[in-house]
Amino acid sequence: MGRPKDLNQLLQSLNRGLFFGWIMLIIFLFSAGVLENNVVLAQDQSENFGYLYIETDPPDAVIRIDRELRRAQKRRPEEIETKQKADTVKPIGNPVPLIRAADVGHDRILVRSSRSFAVGDTVRIEQNQDGNLPKRVSDHEIVRIGVVDAIPALFIRPPLINTFETTTGEVGESGNARIFKINPPKSPRIFAVPVVAPAYLAEDVEPGASQIKVYVSSIASRNDFPVKSAISIQKIDNSEVYAVLTQKAKATAQQIYVGDTSKFASGDIVEIAQGEFLFRTRIKQVYDQIKKIELVSSLSEGYELIFNRIDVNNDREIPLDEYLSYYPSAGAEGIFAILDGDQNKVVTSQEYLEKQELRADDARVNRIQAEENTEIIGIPEKEVEGAPGAEQKLRLTITLKDKLKRGYPKSAQVLRMSKLEIDRPFYLPEKRTVLIRAGEVTKVPILKMNRGAGSITVISDPSGATLTLKPQFSTEKIYLDQLTKSYETPVTISNIPAGSYHLKLVAGKYSLEEISSSVPVTDQRVTELDKCLCSQTFRNELRSAGIEVPSKVLVTLVQESRHWLVSDVEQDNRYSVLREDNKLIISSVTVFIGDTTFIKRELRMDDNAPIVLPNGFLINGGNSQTSSSIVRLSFAITDQSGVSKMMISNNKNFQSRIDQIVEWEPFSSSKKWNINSYPGEKTVWVKFRDWADNETKTFSSSIELVPPLGMIYISRNDQGFLMGNATGEEDEKPEHEVTLSSYFIGRFEVTNAEYKEFVDATAHPIPPHWVDGGYPAGMASYPVVFVSWYDATRYCNWLSESANLPKSYSATGELIDKNGAATNSIEAVEGYRLPTEAEWERTALGSAKLGSSNPQKDNRTFWPWGDRWNGLVTNFVNPVDGMGIMPVSRFAKGQTEDGLYNMCGNVWEWVSDWYSPGYYPAPRFNPIGPGPIGKEEKVIRGGLEVRNGQITHLTNRKKAVAEEVYGGIGFRYVLSITDQQ
Numbered sequence: 013m014g015r016p017k018d019l020n021q022l023l024q025s026l027n028r029g030l031f032f033g034w035i036m037l038i039i040f041l042f043s044a045g046v047l048e049n050n051v052v053l054a055q056d057q058s059e060n061f062g063y064l065y066i067e068t069d070p071p072d073a074v075i076r077i078d079r080e081l082r083r084a085q086k087r088r089p090e091e092i093e094t095k096q097k098a099d100t101v102k103p104i105g106n107p108v109p110l111i112r113a114a115d116v117g118h119d120r121i122l123v124r125s126s127r128s129f130a131v132g133d134t135v136r137i138e139q140n141q142d143g144n145l146p147k148r149v150s151d152h153e154i155v156r157i158g159v160v161d162a163i164p165a166l167f168i169r170p171p172l173i174n175t176f177e178t179t180t181g182e183v184g185e186s187g188n189a190r191i192f193k194i195n196p197p198k199s200p201r202i203f204a205v206p207v208v209a210p211a212y213l214a215e216d217v218e219p220g221a222s223q224i225k226v227y228v229s230s231i232a233s234r235n236d237f238p239v240k241s242a243i244s245i246q247k248i249d250n251s252e253v254y255a256v257l258t259q260k261a262k263a264t265a266q267q268i269y270v271g272d273t274s275k276f277a278s279g280d281i282v283e284i285a286q287g288e289f290l291f292r293t294r295i296k297q298v299y300d301q302i303k304k305i306e307l308v309s310s311l312s313e314g315y316e317l318i319f320n321r322i323d324v325n326n327d328r329e330i331p332l333d334e335y336l337s338y339y340p341s342a343g344a345e346g347i348f349a350i351l352d353g354d355q356n357k358v359v360t361s362q363e364y365l366e367k368q369e370l371r372a373d374d375a376r377v378n379r380i381q382a383e384e385n386t387e388i389i390g391i392p393e394k395e396v397e398g399a400p401g402a403e404q405k406l407r408l409t410i411t412l413k414d415k416l417k418r419g420y421p422k423s424a425q426v427l428r429m430s431k432l433e434i435d436r437p438f439y440l441p442e443k444r445t446v447l448i449r450a451g452e453v454t455k456v457p458i459l460k461m462n463r464g465a466g467s468i469t470v471i472s473d474p475s476g477a478t479l480t481l482k483p484q485f486s487t488e489k490i491y492l493d494q495l496t497k498s499y500e501t502p503v504t505i506s507n508i509p510a511g512s513y514h515l516k517l518v519a520g521k522y523s524l525e526e527i528s529s530s531v532p533v534t535d536q537r538v539t540e541l542d543k544c545l546c547s548q549t550f551r552n553e554l555r556s557a558g559i560e561v562p563s564k565v566l567v568t569l570v571q572e573s574r575h576w577l578v579s580d581v582e583q584d585n586r587y588s589v590l591r592e593d594n595k596l597i598i599s600s601v602t603v604f605i606g607d608t609t610f611i612k613r614e615l616r617m618d619d620n621a622p623i624v625l626p627n628g629f630l631i632n633g634g635n636s637q638t639s640s641s642i643v644r645l646s647f648a649i650t651d652q653s654g655v656s657k658m659m660i661s662n663n664k665n666f667q668s669r670i671d672q673i674v675e676w677e678p679f680s681s682s683k684k685w686n687i688n689s690y691p692g693e694k695t696v697w698v699k700f701r702d703w704a705d706n707e708t709k710t711f712s713s714s715i716e717l718v719p720p721l722g723m724i725y726i727s728r729n730d731q732g733f734l735m736g737n738a739t740g741e742e743d744e745k746p747e748h749e750v751t752l753s754s755y756f757i758g759r760f761e762v763t764n765a766e767y768k769e770f771v772d773a774t775a776h777p778i779p780p781h782w783v784d785g786g787y788p789a790g791m792a793s794y795p796v797v798f799v800s801w802y803d804a805t806r807y808c809n810w811l812s813e814s815a816n817l818p819k820s821y822s823a824t825g826e827l828i829d830k831n832g833a834a835t836n837s838i839e840a841v842e843g844y845r846l847p848t849e850a851e852w853e854r855t856a857l858g859s860a861k862l863g864s865s866n867p868q869k870d871n872r873t874f875w876p877w878g879d880r881w882n883g884l885v886t887n888f889v890n891p892v893d894g895m896g897i898m899p900v901s902r903f904a905k906g907q908t909e910d911g912l913y914n915m916c917g918n919v920w921e922w923v924s925d926w927y928s929p930g931y932y933p934a935p936r937f938n939p940i941g942p943g944p945i946g947k948e949e950k951v952i953r954g955g956l957e958v959r960n961g962q963i964t965h966l967t968n969r970k971k972a973v974a975e976e977v978y979g980g981i982g983f984r985y986v987l988s989i990t991d992q993q
Contacts, residue, residue, distance in 0.1 A: 062448035064089075064203040064430070065455040073436040073461060074571065077205055080240060080431070089205045089430075103136070103192035110137070110178050110189040111163055119171045120633065123191055126157050126164035127773045127814055135166065139176050139189040148174050151194070158816040161637050162721040166191070207450040208236040211426040213245075214407050219419045222412050226426050227405050231396065234406055237428055239388050242445045244279070245416070246383045247424035257284075257375040258303065261315040267306045268315075270377055273298050276305060277417055281381035286374065289313045305377070315375040382420070385429065385445070387413040432456075437575040437590055438485075438510040438605065440464045464510040464605030470517075471612045472501040477519035478703075479503060484512045484528055484599065504608070512588055512599035515611070516654055518703040522615035523653030529557040530595040537596065541576045541589065544569055559587065559598050584610070621706040622651035629698060631715040639720040641689040641754075641989050645696065645713075646682050653703040655679040660698045662688055664710070676701065689754040689989040691717050691725045720815075720987065723756040724910050726851075726859050734863030734872065735853050736931055737967040741959075743929045744967045747863075750850045751937050753839055757847060757855050758984035760900040760913050761795035761921065762807065764788075770810050776803070780977065793899040795919045795982035801825070801950045801974035804846055804922050804983040811985065812843030820845040825974070827924075827940070838938050838988055847986045849925040849969075850939050852953050856916065856966045858909035874965040875916045876908040881963060886917030888956050891970065894919070894979030916966045919982040920955035927951045927971035950974045952981055 066075065077089040105128050112122040114137075121137065129135065131154055139148045152168035159165060176189035209229035217224050224245075228236060237243065255270040261284070268284065276282070280295045282305075291313060297306040390411035398404040427447060434442040439461040448454045463485075470479050479499040494508050501517065517524045531553045540547060544567040554561045561578065568577040578587040578598075586609070588602035603609050628648035632638055649655050657676040659666055660683070666674045679700065687694040695714045701707045719725045732751040737744040764787035771778055771785075778785060779798035787796075799807075805821040812819055818830040820843035829840040838848060847855070856876060857863070863872040873879050875886075885906030889896045898918055907913050925941025927949040932942040941951070949971040957964055972981060 060207055060450040061204045062207040062450050063092075063453040064205055064432075064446065064448055065200055065453050066203075066432075067200050067456075067458045068434060068436075069458060069460045070436060070439075071201075073434050073439070074574065075201060075203070076433040076435070077203060078430050079433060089203045092202045092204055103194060105193055107138075107190040107192035110176055110191060113178050114172055114176045114189075116173060116175055117171050119169070120160065120165045120167045121172075121176075121191065122160060122163045122165050124164070126166060126816075127769075129154055129157060129166060129193065131155065131157060133193050134195070135168070135191050136194045137172075137176055137189055137191050148176065148189075150174050150176075156816065159639065159720075160632065160635055162639050162718075164814070205430055205448045207448055208428055209233060211237060211408070213420060213422050213424045213426065216422055217416060217420045217424075219417065220415050221419075222415045223409060224412065224416075224426075225407055225409050227407055231404060231406050234394065234408075237388060237391075237408065237410065237426070239391060242385065242387050242429040242431055243410075244383055244385045244427045244429055244447050245420055245424055246381060246427065247420050248381055249379050253379040254376045257315055257377065261311060261375070263312065263314040264310045265314075266310045267304055268311075268377065269302075269304050271303065273300050273303050273305060275379060276377075277382070277384060279383035279385055280379055281383070282307075283378045283380055284311065284315060285376055285378060286315050289315070292380070382418060384414075384416055384418070385447075386416075389413045434459060434461065435571065436461060437571055438463055440605065465507045466510050466603040466605055467504060467506045467608040468508065468513075468601075468603050469504040469608055469610050470499070470501050470515075472517050472519065472524075473612075473614045474519050474522060475501050477501045477517040477522070477615060480516045481505075481508075481601070482514040482516075483509065484514060484597075485509075508603055510603050510605045512590070512597065513601045513603065515601045515613075517613060517615055518653050519615055521618055521653075521704045523618045523703060524613050524615045525652065525654060526600050526613075528597055528599040529554075529559055530597050531557050533591055533594055533596050538573050538591065541567060542569060542572055544576075546578060554587075554598060557598065559600070561587070616652065618651075618653040618702065618704040618706065620652065621708045622649045622655050622700045622702050624649050624700070624708065624711055629711050629713045631696060631713050635715065637716045637718050639718055639723075641687050641717060643685050643687055643696075643715065644682060645685050645698070647679075647698070647700075648681070649700060651702045651706075655700050656703045657701040658698060659700075660685065660696065662694070662696060664697050664712075666697065666699075687715070687717060689717075689725075690727050691719060693717075719756050722759055723987065724759050724855075724912055726752075726755050726757060726855055726910065728752070728754040729854070729859070729862070731862060732936070733854055733857065733861070734870070735850055737965065740965065740967050741969070743931075743969050745930060748931060749936060750854070750939060752851060752854060753938060754989040755847075755851060756987040756989065757851065757912065758986070759911060761919060761982045761984050762804075763793050763900055764796050765792040767796040767799070767807065770807050773814075774806075774810055776806060776810075781979075793901065794897060795900050795914075797894050797897065797919055797979050797982050798977040799982070800977050801846075801922045801972075803977070807983075808844040808846065808985050815844075817843040819843055836940060838940060841988055844985045844987050846922055846924045846983060848938070848940050849923045849951050849953065851986055852915075852921070852923050853967065855910065855912060856908060856954070860909065875906075876912075876966065877906055882906075886914075886956060888917070889919050889980045891920045891952065891955055891972065891978055891980040897980065915954055917954070917956055919980050920952040920970065920972075920978075922972075922981060922983040923951050923953055925951045927969075948973055948975070955980065 064077065068075070075091075108123045108125050108128070110121060111124055114121050133154045135152055135154060137150045137152070141148060150172060152170065154166050155169045156167035157165070158167065178188055211226040211228045214225040214227050226237075228234060253275050255272045255275060257268060258271050259269040261268050270276075276295055276298050278295055278297055282293065282295060284291045284293075291311055293307045293309040295305055296308045298304075299306070388410050391408055392411060393409035395407045395409075396404060397407055427449075429445050429447045432444040432446060434444070440463070442459060442461060444456065444459070446454055446456060468481075472479075477500070479501055481495060483495055494505065499505065512528055514528065515524075515526045537550060540550065546561075546565050546567050551561045551563070551565070562580055562582055564581045566579040566581055568579065570577055574591050576589040578589055580586070585600060586602065588597075588599045590597045590599075601609070601611060625648040627634065630646050631643050633644070633646065645660070647658070656679055658679045659674055659676050661667065661674045668674060685696065687696065693714055693716050695712050697710050697712045699708050699710050729752050732749040734747055735750045736747040738747045767779075768787060770776060779787075779796065781788065781798055787794075802825055805825055809819040809821055818828075819832070820827060820841045822828050822832070822834065826834045827836070827838070827841050827845070829835045829837075830842050835841065838845070857872055858876065861872050864870045875881070877885055882905075885903050887896050887898050887903070900913060900918070903914065903917060906917060908915050926944050926947045928942045928947075932939075934941060952970050952972050953968075954966075955968075955970070957968070972978060
């Protein structure tokens with residue numbers, strides 16, 4: 013297969029050291045498909061480079077190539093820098109602007125909209141700078157999506173290391189930071205590897221040979237094939253060696269079954285062909301017993317059987333697949349015959365396969381290149397042939413590690429392979445042998461390294477101390493049980509992952525904690541450590557970082573320029589010094605692969621209470637406001653023996669609402685907490701104890717609770733209010749007392765503009781009267797109509813997800829809790845939802861109007877503004893066609909005493925309850941109405957109409973089919989509040 017002329021030119025540029033040539037090469041190779049697993053036959057280019065493309069996990073492993081080989085060319089493999097520039101990463105979707113400036117250390121960013129993002133996305137924050145300064149760029153993973161101060165927030169990892177500013181909040185504005193999703197750049201390692209010219213067999217070789225004679229390309233190349241080097245012996249097959257498929261092969265399959273596997277071996281290049289289909293790949297493994305070949309690449313096309321029908325016992329003809337499904341054990345030795353469609357003759361399957369008779373359309377496997385890989389274990393002879401000059405040749409006699417499986421003609425090539433050694437501190441080393449061809453890219457499958465294991469013995473004074481070890485690395489699940497449990501000293505823990513640990517020992521008032529420290533890395537320091545030196549200056553740096561290093565130390569090189577061991581000769585302590593990016597991480601507790609780390613420590617008395625650091629107690633990360641009664645408390649505390657317990661309360665006396673003392677609970681650096689649900693400033697009190705039972709004073713932190721944007725707070729009502737109307741229509745009876753927990757409710761009905769955001773984000777069907785995907789011109793602030801009850805619930809679910817809250821409704825419209833389970837408790841529903849009929853009526857009355865069965869004490873009114881009709885503060889809307897509809901903010905003087913608009917007037921509103929002709933005997937607390945069995949109509953509230961010559965009151969009820977849409981029915985939403993007990 014020829015290589016494009018342009019590629020040759022690019023390779024020449026690369027060999028001259030031109031970085032631009034390399035970048036163009038990578039682009040060309042990817043576009044040409046060379047970097048895929050396709051097999052590309054090498055052209056003979058002596059004294060050239062090949063290219064190794066390799067990815068490791070973890071990505072920063074050390075890769076050594078052909079470390080033991082002597083090179084006549086005196087060239088070494090060189091890694092080519094391929095760091096991706098910021099401008100080469102394309103955004104996924106449209107960017108959104110930063111709404112508030114974000115500073116160094118922040119773990120959240122506030123954006124205009126979070127709807128196009130999801131947890132797990134990788135995002136890029138980008139901001140132009142003045143003058144010729146480069147863009148400020150930072151990449152992060154989204155770990156949570158929420159709302160901070162009613163603004164969408166992306167919680168990110170790792171925290172910011174740069175400051176990002178805002179201007180007008182628009183993406184296009186100069187200087188404003190913008191955020192967009194990206195596909196995280198991969199981290200391939202690409203090496204330019206010197207490739208020696210192939211050698212050629214000096215004579216034919218018989219199968220089973222353990223020694224071969226080869227000619228190298230020149231006398232100067234006599235050291236190109238040294239002892240211990242790996243080689244590949246290859247020949248191009250022109251003899252039409254083939255086998256036939258015995259089972260149908262599906263597209264994407266990576267294994268095939270053939271009649272004869274004796275002709276094939278691992279490493280062979282084969283073509284699978286049938287008709288016009290032709291697929292070339294390499295054999296990964298051959299299984300002779302079951303006549304199966306495993307391929308390196310998956311098939312791109314499907315291949316049919318060479319025969320598809322059989323005649324069982326000369327009796328009846330059936331499809332082969334059907335026969336084998338009944339008799340799976342039937343095979344080449346089964347007593348049945350094959351009907352050959354071409355020649356119309358009957359032969360046994362074994363006879364057919366032995367003859368290897370092919371029709372034009374049969375599927376076949378052709379061997380086009382035979383290959384065997386082995387190693388040189390000796391070179392007993394080197395002989396020069398011919399007179400000095402260009403015709404002079406060097407012949408080598410090579411002893412092989414393995415006997416050859418097949419014979420090879422004189423035309424066969426012998427290529428030297430490259431040996432790879434992959435290493436990383438605390439991981440098991442890996443070795444690979446790969447063939448790198450001149451002028452081509454060899455792509456190695458992603459290599460996942462495995463962390464090694466060792467043991468640790470810990471002795472303490474006093475003994476019997478509780479030991480906990482915290483790994484300073486992410487570890488595999490198989491070790492979690494060992495690393496999350498506590499031990500009692502003295503103890504030996506076997507088979508735990510290698511790496512550095514934080515150690516904590518506690519025995520009553522005695523304790524000790526050792527954590528990793530770090531100092532900045534410098535080239536001078538790395539050079540010094542590589543020479544196994546530890547200067548007084550470095551020892552002083554370690555002491556200033558809290559590492560007690562004596563004057564007498566021994567430095568051992570573990571991995572050059574990466575990992576060292578500093579041993580305390582006097583105390584027999586060992587410190588691991590590991591280079592990570594721009595820091596040297598020093599740890600006194602390190603487990604090494606296959607070794608036992610011995611730790612002996614004397615514990616210290618602890619009489620001091622835990623110390624709360626500055627800004628060590630924050631609510632929602634220090635934000636001044638929140639719109640949710642559920643907040644996040646975070647604590648930053650230090651203590652000699654470690655913090656063990658904490659006590660949290662919403663009052664200074666640490667008493668619950670039922671006058672019980674709050675109990676101590678296990679310490680956690682972060683905790684979800686419910687503050688009191690009514691708006692205003694909220695204070696939380698907390699105190700701590702350490703493992704030595706030393707207790708802190710009381711600390712407090714405050715935050716202001718404000719309703720979510722566009723919502724009104726309705727407080728908990730334990731006294732109850734009177735719902736219904738004893739003198740009204742039959743379905744308004746009976747009057748009954750209801751108590752409700754706290755909730756937020758929308759001040760206005762949902763508008764067309766708000767509903768369009770939902771439609772755009774979810775591709776939900778638009779209302780039938782909208783045109784070209786949008787609402788009628790000039791009606792952005794009008795209530796959305798022609799939406800069914802189910803449309804309204806889907807809007808609520810979308811709104812919940814946008815605020816990082818659980819959905820409130822199942823696909824069938826059932827109320828669900830945060831775990832997705834159906835529930836009859838509105839307090840268990842944490843997302844946005846439609847108001848219950850009881851919530852709607854209490855809000856329309858006004859939260860202070862409780863009512864009374866005594867007419868003299870009943871303070872309820874006919875309408876939100878009072879008992880006197882006023883046509884200037886409201887309007888009538890036909891629920892079917894929507895005649896009379898107005899903007900949601902039109903009638904300010906008709907609002908309720910809590911500030912809600914259009915609770916009597918404008919469109920009718922869907923509520924949560926199923927309709928029943930008369931109030932259902934529901935629970936007194938937070939009723940949700942009757943069950944859905946046998947019902948298809950939901951309650952609608954809030955509209956006005958004239959009945960029997962009189963205008964209806966706010967207790968008026970109507971019904972509408974939940975699945976239908978109406979021109980005069982809209983909705984508003986509520987958000988439950990979990991009241992702190």
